[in-house]
Amino acid sequence: MGAISVDLAVNGLITGLFYALMAIGLSLIFGILRIVNFAHGEFYMVGAYAYTLIALGLGVPVWVALPLAFLFGALVGWITERTLMRPLYAGYTSWGLMRDEYAVIVTFGLSLFLINLVDKVIGPYAYRGPPLVDASRIVLGPVLISGHRLLAAGIAIAVILITAALIKWSFWGKQIRAVSQNRLGASLAGIDTARASSIVFMLSGGLAAFSGALLSPVINASPDVGAFPAIKSYIIVVLGGMGSVPGSIVASLALGIIESFGAVYLSYQYRDGFGLILLMLFLLFRPQGLFGEKGREV
Amino acid sequence: MSASETPLHSGGADKRSVASTSTGKSAVEFRAAIAFLIVIALIPAVVRNDYWLGVLIVSMYFAILTGAWNLLAGYTGQFSLAPATFAMIGAYATGLLCTAFGVPPLLGIVAAILIAGLTGLILGRIVLRLTGPYLALTTLSFAEIMRLVASNSIDITRGDLGLAVPGLLSSRIGWYYIFVGVLAFLLVALYALLRSKAGLFLQAIRDDEVAAARSGVDVVFWKTAAFALSAAASGFAGALYAHFAELVTPELGLIGQTGLIVSMAVIGGMGTLAGPLIAAFLVYVLSEWLRDVGGYQLVVFSALVVIFARFFREGLWGLARGAMQRWRRS
Amino acid sequence: MSLLSVRGIVKRYGGLTAVDGASFDIDAGELVGLIGPNGSGKTTLLNILSGLAEPDGGEILLDGAPCHGLKPEQLAHRGVMRMFQLTRVFRRMNVIDNLLVAGRALGLDGAEALNRADTLIEELRLDAVRALDAGQLSGGQMKLLEFGVCFMVPPRIALLDEPFAAVHPTMKEIMGGFIRSRHEQGQTFILVSHDMPVIVELCPRAVCMNAGKVIIDAPTRTVLSNADVIEAYLGGQAA
Numbered sequence: 010m011g012a013i014s015v016d017l018a019v020n021g022l023i024t025g026l027f028y029a030l031m032a033i034g035l036s037l038i039f040g041i042l043r044i045v046n047f048a049h050g051e052f053y054m055v056g057a058y059a060y061t062l063i064a065l066g067l068g069v070p071v072w073v074a075l076p077l078a079f080l081f082g083a084l085v086g087w088i089t090e091r092t093l094m095r096p097l098y099a100g101y102t103s104w105g106l107m108r109d110e111y112a113v114i115v116t117f118g119l120s121l122f123l124i125n126l127v128d129k130v131i132g133p134y135a136y137r138g139p140p141l142v143d144a145s146r147i148v149l150g151p152v153l154i155s156g157h158r159l160l161a162a163g164i165a166i167a168v169i170l171i172t173a174a175l176i177k178w179s180f181w182g183k184q185i186r187a188v189s190q191n192r193l194g195a196s197l198a199g200i201d202t203a204r205a206s207s208i209v210f211m212l213s214g215g216l217a218a219f220s221g222a223l224l225s226p227v228i229n230a231s232p233d234v235g236a237f238p239a240i241k242s243y244i245i246v247v248l249g250g251m252g253s254v255p256g257s258i259v260a261s262l263a264l265g266i267i268e269s270f271g272a273v274y275l276s277y278q279y280r281d282g283f284g285l286i287l288l289m290l291f292l293l294f295r296p297q298g299l300f301g302e303k304g305r306e307v
Numbered sequence: 308m309s310a311s312e313t314p315l316h317s318g319g320a321d322k323r324s325v326a327s328t329s330t331g332k333s334a335v336e337f338r339a340a341i342a343f344l345i346v347i348a349l350i351p352a353v354v355r356n357d358y359w360l361g362v363l364i365v366s367m368y369f370a371i372l373t374g375a376w377n378l379l380a381g382y383t384g385q386f387s388l389a390p391a392t393f394a395m396i397g398a399y400a401t402g403l404l405c406t407a408f409g410v411p412p413l414l415g416i417v418a419a420i421l422i423a424g425l426t427g428l429i430l431g432r433i434v435l436r437l438t439g440p441y442l443a444l445t446t447l448s449f450a451e452i453m454r455l456v457a458s459n460s461i462d463i464t465r466g467d468l469g470l471a472v473p474g475l476l477s478s479r480i481g482w483y484y485i486f487v488g489v490l491a492f493l494l495v496a497l498y499a500l501l502r503s504k505a506g507l508f509l510q511a512i513r514d515d516e517v518a519a520a521r522s523g524v525d526v527v528f529w530k531t532a533a534f535a536l537s538a539a540a541s542g543f544a545g546a547l548y549a550h551f552a553e554l555v556t557p558e559l560g561l562i563g564q565t566g567l568i569v570s571m572a573v574i575g576g577m578g579t580l581a582g583p584l585i586a587a588f589l590v591y592v593l594s595e596w597l598r599d600v601g602g603y604q605l606v607v608f609s610a611l612v613v614i615f616a617r618f619f620r621e622g623l624w625g626l627a628r629g630a631m632q633r634w635r636r637s
Numbered sequence: 638m639s640l641l642s643v644r645g646i647v648k649r650y651g652g653l654t655a656v657d658g659a660s661f662d663i664d665a666g667e668l669v670g671l672i673g674p675n676g677s678g679k680t681t682l683l684n685i686l687s688g689l690a691e692p693d694g695g696e697i698l699l700d701g702a703p704c705h706g707l708k709p710e711q712l713a714h715r716g717v718m719r720m721f722q723l724t725r726v727f728r729r730m731n732v733i734d735n736l737l738v739a740g741r742a743l744g745l746d747g748a749e750a751l752n753r754a755d756t757l758i759e760e761l762r763l764d765a766v767r768a769l770d771a772g773q774l775s776g777g778q779m780k781l782l783e784f785g786v787c788f789m790v791p792p793r794i795a796l797l798d799e800p801f802a803a804v805h806p807t808m809k810e811i812m813g814g815f816i817r818s819r820h821e822q823g824q825t826f827i828l829v830s831h832d833m834p835v836i837v838e839l840c841p842r843a844v845c846m847n848a849g850k851v852i853i854d855a856p857t858r859t860v861l862s863n864a865d866v867i868e869a870y871l872g873g874q875a876a
């Protein structure tokens with residue numbers, strides 16, 4: 010493998026880490042409610058702004074602003090769940106919109122709302138978030154990488170591992186997995202399914218906001234900054250098998266690498282199109298994702 | 308419409324069933340929609356300002372797109388997130404035919420309808436088995452891919468710079484009535500479709516595909532047909548718009564445009580004839596007006612979408628109908 | 638030649654064999670009760686007969702011609718109409734439109750479909766709710782409506798899956814009477830039910846399944862006094 014390939018692979022993997030941080034929350038929400046949250050990108054956007062404005066506007070140290078961005082995203086996630094997601098548990102079949110349509114419309118509408126609200130209140134201009142460290146480019150053998158990006162990648166790994174561990178071993182993590190597997194069964198077993206959904210939305214909002222904050226020095230905060238990571242998350246959630254957290258982590262890294270090499274060897278202009286094509290192909294021919302077993306036919 | 312529908316019109320002859328079929332319900336909506344269109348057609352008698360006529364023309368563009376999406380999403384239950392894409396396809400189809408091959412605009416528009424309809428048919432066939440979030444994601448990807456293609460094929464489309472398209476006529480009033488005519492034609496066509504057995508079948512598919520198949524409905528055929536017709540009508544709107552604006556850009560296919568279309572349908576009332584039509588004008592005209600007073604229009608409308616979806620699922624039309632019924636009872 | 642021949646149908650879900658070589662024949666004009674404990678494969682068999690599931694083995698003949706692999710709508714056009722155990726109606730369409738869908742799809746013209754719908758609504762006593770959306774009906778009314786859909790165009794064979802479950806006695810009465818009178822006119826049925834008194838009253842012949850197999854196929858009284866049948870029911874859920 011030549012030096013260029015190593016550089017592409019490392020940078021692709023790092024991009025993939027950021028994708029994973031972003032996509033885990035979307036996957037968790039799909040797991041527990043069987044919906045795609047089309048406002049997921051706006052959770053990211055909220056985090057990017059929270060971090061940037063708190064750090065720059067209030068002069069708070071970046072290491073404080075970063076967890077605050079997480080909390081801010083969690084708050085938005087919590088409000089979203091409490092105000093808009095509750096009808097989903099009721100099935101929504103009696104009249105008017107059906108369940109799936111409701112979920113698409115209401116999250117799509119929320120996405121437009123948050124984008125336009127920020128656009129009016131804060132303004133359409135991009136704000137550059139302060140980097141975590143000032144070190145400029147670091148050269149590691151054949152790999153050229155900025156200090157911030159390297160540090161952010163390390164943090165992303167840590168947060169992903171913590172999240173995965175929480176979901177696997179913590180009390181609420183187990184509850185969430187139980188509800189995701191069988192909502193009715195879990196509720197019969199005495200699990201508070203509404204609380205589990207709330208927690209998922211908080212975690213999802215927090216993680217997306219955290220990635221927004223982490224990347225804000227690279228991709229500046231602007232009202233529609235979430236559109237791009239949101240689309241990546243959709244792709245990843247489909248590739249990883251809708252609702253599977255380990256699947257989405259692997260899919261994120263794979264997508265990062267595919268894009269990194271694809272941009273050089275296939276087409277730079279269409280680097281954002283590869284994933285979209287994969288998404289369509291997967292939904293059509295392998296809806297269970299990369300590793301999932303073929304689900305029962307409905 | 309086939310002669311077999313006539314018993315539905317036969318007034319008091321069979322009072323048991325006339326008003327209670329959905330075709331009976333949509334007759335009221337159709338009358339309301341036509342009355343509204345007549346008002347729209349009369350507006351130039353009062354408003355001669357080019358700017359506001361332009362706003363109304365764009366409203367009509369969106370009214371067509373909203374109606375087309377309503378056929379697919381509101382009546383057939385296929386939640387596509389690509390309605391703006393078909394407008395973009397229609398616009399580029401006629402634009403490229405006219406500029407690159409010197410095709411006359413009228414022929415270009417006809418070709419655009421066919422090309423958009425065929426693309427819709429193919430997409431409809433491809434996504435046949437997908438529902439809910441899977442369908443939404445697939446159509447969203449399709450939309451993004453198409454937009455990427457349009458903005459990256461710089462040699463052909465001139466990318467984000469946009470393609471200059473020959474105009475059709477220079478009179479604003481002329482354009483105004485072209486749009487009124489097309490909108491009226493499509494409204495009548497939609498109404499005729501919904502009153503025929505197709506209307507029954509599409510709504511049956513929306514409510515329960517398995518039950519529709521059990522009842523003998525050819526689900527594959529009708530679902531694909533809904534995709535194709537919706538796409539063709541959207542392509543028609545896009546092609547007209549291309550010659551009106553004399554410019555085509557990939558922005559026509561932005562997901563935000565789809566957002567506007569969805570907003571209009573949801574606020575008006577999905578699965579109703581008059582609601583989305585009226586809401587298209589309401590939303591677009593109000594947003595142009597609000598732009599002058601603070602520019603909060605998009606915030607307001609996106610909030611309304613969420614609020615309507617959450618609390619008033621039948622939209623403005625449903626609210627109006629409810630109010631009418633309460634008023635009649637008292 | 639019998640109207641419907643079920644020959645060695647097998648259906649597996651993973652390791653579980655839901656239908657395990659079921660065979661029986663049904664002649665035109667018969668009204669056959671299909672009974673068996675929960676999970677014995679009755680619904681799965683009806684799914685296969687109505688084109689909603691592919692059998693893993695065996696064949697089905699309709700009027701002597703193989704008909705598996707046909708789609709549900711194709712089977713509907715050949716006169717196989719099916720009522721679901723979990724009620725399926727068009728919830729956002731009103732009662733009359735629910736009926737019209739089947740009428741128009743199966744080739745009636747508008748006026749004829751409307752006439753038949755009106756007659757059925759009267760026969761099934763749904764007059765009071767004719768203009769309501771199906772989603773607003775009670776569970777029993779929905780069952781009646783779905784029942785009506787099966788008879789918009791008299792089918793060659795009606796497959797009814799637990800039509801009486803959780804239905805008010807009055808409505809049960811209506812459906813029972815309807816089945817009896819249509820049977821007298823020569824309509825063919827398979828009737829799945831847990832309601833033994835109704836099966837005894839309506840069906841001259843019964844087929845009993847257990848663990849995917851047909852354990853007995855005989856006149857209803859014989860079936861109900863059969864030791865294996867009693868054992869199947871009393872023995873609880875078959876493994």
Ligand SMILES: Nc1ncnc2c1ncn2[C@@H]1O[C@H](COP(=O)(O)OP(=O)(O)O)[C@@H](O)[C@H]1O
Binds near residue numbers: 674676678679
């Ligand atoms: N789609 C399916 N996937 C997996 N197992 C199924 C499916 N449908 C039915 N089964 C299983 O097949 C067996 C037969 O079920 P069913 O036909 O519904 O029985 P019945 O209608 O006689 O109560 C049951 O054990 C059931 O759990």
Ligand SMILES: [Mg+2]
Binds near residue numbers: 679680681722
């Ligand atoms: Mg059953």
